[in-house]
Each structure stands twice: as structure tokens, then as C-alpha cells.
Amino acid sequence: MSWNNFRTDVEGGMVAMNTTITGGAGSPIHAYIAKPDGPGPYPGVVLLHHVPGWDEFYREFSRRFAEEGFIAVCPNLYEKFGHGTPDEVAAKGRAELTDDSVIADAEAALNWIKAQPNSNGKVGVIGSCSGGRHAVLVASRVPAFNAVVDLWGGGVVQAETTPQRPVAPIDLTPQLNAPLLGLFGNDDMGPSPAQVDQHEAALKEHGKTYQFHRYDGAGHGFFYYQGNNYRPQAAMDGWNKTVAWFNQYLA
């Protein structure tokens, strides 16, 4: 359903929790969970936060998914870097976070959702910025994800590898197992339109199900209402497309 198109007489409750789940490394990690307050069955969404951390934007994003009838789980990918304000934690974690750790935590979040009695057994993954790259990566590594949304993920096309990021997600396109929605701003520098073209070409080459939307007058981070990159029309349109995509593939 598109934003603000609910009916006023439909029950709209939800429960949100800051809880712990078993992370990919086997130890507890925090996760922000928002889920509709009903018997379900509901599809699930794993949210992979961006470089600025496990923050209030992602809590609000999680609750918006719950409002639309998804069990939303946002794992704290920076758990091992300690606690504090999101900015403080991100300062410690941003350079050290490894792809393997993200993949493992995303899979743990997926398993948590599937173990819920009101799960419908289908789970998507979404992220923005570095989280968009991670979403593509995770959907290529973990076959159990049923849909993926990449919000302007920089580094899907990756110039050079590092110990933390040993593989460019574009090189895993043959293994991508979930239909991919990509939302991009045409003024973005990372990913640039040329990189988005490259990614699109790889998806075509391997016959993958995907849909890309590219917004004029938008750069990086156009959903981020906390900053000047915000673009209201692109953000609302992109959100509605995100919900439609997950509804289509996670029903």
C-alpha cells in the first residue's frame, strides 16, 4: 500500500523492541525489531544500516515497515564496536566492519524472523548507502532471501578490494538469488550513473529479475529527511516502490 493510504478503521498496532538476537558470530547482538501486532502470517524484512550506524533513521524505517505489515529486524552490525551514540559507535566501526560479519548477522536476522510463529516464511533484505551494497551482497551469498532492495548502494561496482571487502558484489551477480529493486539518484557520485549502468548490464547478462529507478535531481541519500540530500518526491515514490516490491515477492 502506498504511504498514507491505510484505512482509518483498520487496526494499526505494532510492537517495537530493542532486543538481542544471536548474531552471526554466535554471540548476542542488539536488534531493533518492529512488527505488526496481530496473528499474521507476515513477511519479514532485514534492514542493514548504513555507515552512520544503527541509528534513529533505521528505527523509524523499521517501524514504517511494520506499519505496512512486515516483521522488520534491524541488527546492530556494529555490536562488536561497543555502545554509545550512533555517531560514536560508527566512528569506531566504520572502517573495521567486514563483509563476512554483515553477511553472518543478516543471516542470523533472517533466521530469527523465520522462527517467529507469525512469519509467513518469506524474508527480504534492504539497506541504504553501504547497506545497499551489503543488501546486494547478502542476497548473493544467502540463498534464503526472497527479495532485495538496494538504496543507492555505493561500491557494488568496486574499484579495489580490501581485507574487509574482499569481493565486489557485482562479481556475485550470477549467484544473486532474489529479485532486486534498485533506487538511485542521478546526481550520486557513489554509485555514479555509469556504475549503475554497469550493474544493470551485469544483471541483464545473467538474466536476473531486477528493476532500477533513477531519479533526476537527486544525489546520494535522498530518503534521509535529516539532511539536505532529502528529496521529498523521490523519497515518497521510492518508498512506495519498495513496499510494492516486497509485497510482490514476499507475499
Add this chain to the structure above:
Amino acid sequence: MSWNSQKTESVVGMSVSNVTLSGYGGDTIHAYVARPGGAGPFPGVVFVPHIGGWDEFGREFVRRLADHGFMAIMPNIFERYGQGAPDEVAGRARADGGLADASVIGDAEGAMKWLKAQPESNGKVGITGPCSGGRAALLVAGSVPGFDAVVNLWGGNSVQPPDRLTEKQPVSPHSLIPQLAAPVLGIFGNDDMNPNAEQVNQLEATFKEYGKPYLFHRYDGAGHGIWYYQGMSYRPQAAIDGWNHLFAWFSQHLG
């Protein structure tokens, strides 16, 4: 606490539900409620929806308040116009000449009493709303005892000229300032046409005249609807700054 400044280990969840309560004239109305996780006690906030309806913006507003430790409620002041999509229901109210002030006051009072009756209430309740809801916040707090703080978000007609008073809106909210017991935070855009800068000046002059506590923030480069991220009137920096002033105001006066 400012937006996005909670420490990762102290983030709390919330429970959100539609409840029913007794509104104006004893009518049963719906209300959207978000309660912070934990035992409390929590201060309460009544959010009066704008003319756009009992909508998703209001739901997200209420949930943001709960994330910051307020038990927040949005009464469905459009209840008498039936059910449907928020736009449809609000459209029916507008076609009928809008809501009567008495009805909005009664519904907001019912929401305030509902909050105070909750076991986790700390006994204090603030009121806020955008646009027509901002006007209503001032009107309600000036008409009904029991509110401890007000945040008026660009409420048009907060100063309502005599020739614009109607049967449904018989009183200008600013005329109630002499009996107002709650301190008022005002957030305004300097490019707004309603209230325009001159009307905000008039409102401010009334607070000064009666020695009532108030704080106004006026944003350059912002018009009406500064916080509406669903539309082009949104101004990210003014919105986040304004939200942080709201959190501070309610924390100060409802703590």
C-alpha cells in the same frame, strides 16, 4: 534528547495501538497511541492532527515521540465523518466547513484524560499539532485545564481576525492567552502566508502583554509545513532543529 542522540544500549521499544476513548459530547472516538517500552512513569503528549486528516504523518509523529520517552496519542478528531483513507475522511470534514472548535477541544480533552488515567503516566501532559492542529493546540490549552506545555507548529489563525470568526470557530485562540496556564513553544517559517510573520508578531505581542512564558523559533527559507517530509515544503535543517526544540520543551515542562 535530540533526534538520533540516544545511546545504542539505552534505546527503548514501544507498543502502538488503536484505542477508543470518550471524546466530545461523550462520543466514542478512536485514537492512535504509542507507549514507550518500560514501566515509566512517562510524560504524555496529545497530538492534534492537521486538516490533512488522521494520517500516516501523525502516526509517525506519535511514534517518534514514543521513541523519545513520551506516551503520545493522536485522537481521531475526524471520527464523525466516518472511515476510509485519511484524505477521504478529512475531505468530507472540509466539505462540511471544517471541524467545530468545540469538537476538537472535547476530543483533545478526552485524549488528555485518557493519558492521565494510564498507570504509567507521570501526571503531566503536553499538546502539539501542525497547521490547524497548531492553532488547536493553543486553543485547547487555553480552554481546558490540565495541559502543562504547548508546542504550536505554524498554526494558522492562531490570531484570528474578528471577520474570520465563524459559528464553528467563535473564538480567536490568542484571546485565550490571558487564562493560559501552559508555556508555549512556537515554530514558524518566515515565508509562511498563514500565519505570516506579522501575525506571528501579533501572537508574540500577546504573550508579552500578559507576561506568559513562550519561546518562538522562526526559520528563514521555510514556509508552511516545514516538517512535512511528504511534500515540497519540507526543510530538513529547520525540521530537525525544530524537533530538537520540541523535545527540549516537553522534557523541560513535562519532566
